[in-house]
Amino acid sequence: MNGCDDIRARLYLYLDNELQGSERSTFEMHLHNCRACRLLVENEQLFLDAIRRSQPLRAASPELRARVEQLVTDRQVIVRAPPRLKRRIRESLWQLSSKRPRTISGWQTVAVAAMAILILPVVIWRITRYGDDSRLRRPSNFAVMAADTHLRHARGQLPLEVVSDTPWQISHWFADKVKFSVKLPNYQESSGQEKLYELEGARLVGYKDDYAAYVAYEMRNRPISLVITSDAAAQPSGGEEIKARGLIFHYDMIHGLKVITWSDRGLTYALVSDLDERGQQSCVVCHQGTKDQDFIESLKPR
Amino acid sequence: MGEADNCSKIFGQAALEHIDALYGYAMTLTRDQTEAEDLVQETYLRAVRAFGQLVPNSNLKSWLFVIMRNAWLNQIRHTRSGPRFVELGSDEENPAHWAEDFANNPHILYLRKLEREEIREAVESLPALHREIVVLRDIEGFSYQEIASMLGCPAGTVMSRLGRARGKLRGMLAGWQTTKAARAV
Numbered sequence A: 001m002n003g004c005d006d007i008r009a010r011l012y013l014y015l016d017n018e019l020q021g022s023e024r025s026t027f028e029m030h031l032h033n034c035r036a037c038r039l040l041v042e043n044e045q046l047f048l049d050a051i052r053r054s055q056p057l058r059a060a061s062p063e064l065r066a067r068v069e070q071l072v073t074d075r076q077v078i079v080r081a082p083p084r085l086k087r088r089i090r091e092s093l094w095q096l097s098s099k100r101p102r103t104i105s106g107w108q109t110v111a112v113a114a115m116a117i118l119i120l121p122v123v124i125w126r127i128t129r130y131g132d133d134s135r136l137r138r139p140s141n142f143a144v145m146a147a148d149t150h151l152r153h154a155r156g157q158l159p160l161e162v163v164s165d166t167p168w169q170i171s172h173w174f175a176d177k178v179k180f181s182v183k184l185p186n187y188q189e190s191s192g193q194e195k196l197y198e199l200e201g202a203r204l205v206g207y208k209d210d211y212a213a214y215v216a217y218e219m220r221n222r223p224i225s226l227v228i229t230s231d232a233a234a235q236p237s238g239g240e241e242i243k244a245r246g247l248i249f250h251y252d253m254i255h256g257l258k259v260i261t262w263s264d265r266g267l268t269y270a271l272v273s274d275l276d277e278r279g280q281q282s283c284v285v286c287h288q289g290t291k292d293q294d295f296i297e298s299l300k301p302r
Numbered sequence B: 001m002g003e004a005d006n007c008s009k010i011f012g013q014a015a016l017e018h019i020d021a022l023y024g025y026a027m028t029l030t031r032d033q034t035e036a037e038d039l040v041q042e043t044y045l046r047a048v049r050a051f052g053q054l055v056p057n058s059n060l061k062s063w064l065f066v067i068m069r070n071a072w073l074n075q076i077r078h079t080r081s082g083p084r085f086v087e088l089g090s091d092e093e094n095p096a097h098w099a100e101d102f103a104n105n106p107h108i109l110y111l112r113k114l115e116r117e118e119i120r121e122a123v124e125s126l127p128a129l130h131r132e133i134v135v136l137r138d139i140e141g142f143s144y145q146e147i148a149s150m151l152g153c154p155a156g157t158v159m160s161r162l163g164r165a166r167g168k169l170r171g172m173l174a175g176w177q178t179t180k181a182a183r184a185v
Helices: A004-009 A011-015 A021-033 A035-053 A062-074 A083-096 A106-130 A141-154 A167-174 A187-191 A280-285 A290-298 B003-016 B019-030 B033-053 B060-079 B095-104 B106-124 B128-139 B144-151 B155-172 B176-184
Strands: A198-207 A210-219 A222-230 A240-244 A247-254 A257-264 A267-273
Touching: A004 A011, A004 A021, A004 A035, A011 A035, A011 B155, A021 A035, A035 B106, A035 B128, A062 B003, A062 B019, A062 B033, A141 A198, A141 A210, A141 A222, A141 A247, A141 A257, A141 A267, A141 B155, A167 A198, B003 B033, B003 B060, B019 B033, B019 B060, B019 B128, B033 B060, B060 B144, B106 B128, B106 B155, B128 B144, B128 B155, B144 B155
Parallel strands: none
Antiparallel strands: A198 A210, A210 A222, A222 A267, A240 A247, A247 A257, A257 A267
């Protein structure tokens, strides 16, 4: 991020406080040295300040204020668990105890039982699934990096370095920037089917003292990220293993995101999304043909 | 006073701080004073019923805005085929908001009032999607991520929509530079 064009492209990210860390300091360093950009930023800041000063856009009338005030102060608000939940909790307590539980009332009952019900499945799940090999099942660093990158991009903190919806342009852009070959397929073009996703663009992301390729897609207004590196730099591991098409896919849930990682022909991939189930539908970014539906189905949870 | 009553009171006081912001957003959505007032009331009613679900340390203002937006979407889904857009009336603002400035300098007050009116007019004449995003970001100060959660779209979409909205707003406020110069005098 050095040129004035880059600065102008990230102007609002900076003013909206969405640029963080080194990107922010690089931006500010440029402003320190470039008068034209500094004036531009100051002018935009004045403009945004003026808009902000128009707050509140409207003022509630005294009558509305009084009505709402009465509504929030007079109303007797007691948060009660629904009777059905209470009954279930009581039943669970009966099962957990050999004796009839001593009389505890109201919130104590609800709180203790709710804690027990919430914690129990987690404990059972951890024992059955993570038992002896919890280290093996931990997501790989590459999967975690891919999920973090996806989040930062979704928050607007990681702008794309190349914006294009053409796979070959993106592939070409990576040609002299990464040590491996990135070839994005265009299944939609070859199959003639309806396009289910949009390619947005790409950028480089740092991983283990080198660059990995980051490609951003969008499907039905939901972002999908594909991160690629060489299999020498990262090997998929951890999570749930799924075998399909002679490959082993690793599925993890990281920060609430579905992350699928795998290696194939010298490259390691991570596909991140918040799509349903295991996020397997995100695979359409490379496998949109009807013949690939079986493959996508095979990644669904059983 | 019981704990629940105490919580209710604290919540009520905190929630009331956002009534002007919510009313402004309600006007942005409905463009009708009566509907906006009903929407504000409905929002508080829902909030009071659901405040037990509010996660501690979460953003109350953002939570109220989400409730309002959902209430509005629910309303238009049930009563209309789509949002109705009508011209705004020329209701006067609450003079209390000007009191502080007025005490300082009547000239600045006058210029600020002109600026506010000009900006408000420009914001309200933006297309619905652009109007909403400018209100949420530039007036109410929500982050890209908060807006994305409210609107159910990626932060990238928020960013691009905001860029277009600001471009339009700038175009409409071409005379703003003059106001700015006058303010600087």
